[in-house]
Amino acid sequence: MEKQEFTPEDKLHNYLGIELNIQTWNLLGQKKRTNDDNIRMIQFAKGSLFHWERSPVWEPINTQRGEWMLSHVYAVLEKGELALTHAEKCLELTRKHGFDGFDLAYAYECMARALACLGKTKEYTKFYDLAESFGNKIEGEEDKKIFLSDLKSQPWFGAKK
Numbered sequence: 001m002e003k004q005e006f007t008p009e010d011k012l013h014n015y016l017g018i019e020l021n022i023q024t025w026n027l028l029g030q031k032k033r034t035n036d037d038n039i040r041m042i043q044f045a046k047g048s049l050f051h052w053e054r055s056p057v058w059e060p061i062n063t064q065r066g067e068w069m070l071s072h073v074y075a076v077l078e079k080g081e082l083a084l085t086h087a088e089k090c091l092e093l094t095r096k097h098g099f100d101g102f103d104l105a106y107a108y109e110c111m112a113r114a115l116a117c118l119g120k121t122k123e124y125t126k127f128y129d130l131a132e133s134f135g136n137k138i139e140g141e142e143d144k145k146i147f148l149s150d151l152k153s154q155p156w157f158g159a160k161k
Helices: 008-028 035-052 060-076 080-097 101-117 121-135 141-152
Strands: none
Touching: 008 035, 008 060, 035 060, 060 080, 060 101, 080 101, 101 121, 101 141, 121 141
């Protein structure tokens, strides 16, 4: 098998996809964010997806996870319509490519969180239950632990389970 050579631009896209994802997580982890931090967080999440889709090692799962990240960021910022738009894209990609396990559970989680943000209780409950059910079926114990911890984390906008 011939080794693929990457151009400097290829390497830059790959690096920025990863780095902007890390910076998004760093901002999500802050207890107090300024409005400028929130704007940066959105830009970082969008930028990460943009660069991942141009990376030479891109796979459809990168886009699915990028859509999840955008949905999550918008939900955390209480921008429900945008959170739902990206959650729907995430779920569509999940179904189209047959992703299961960890990624399917997260697709349902982001749908539930976006719907909770919008106060759509009936729809929220359906997707939360699916997320929890599929999360409990994740094979890797560490992945399952991470998912179930994320599922229990806020914000859920007063939605009860």
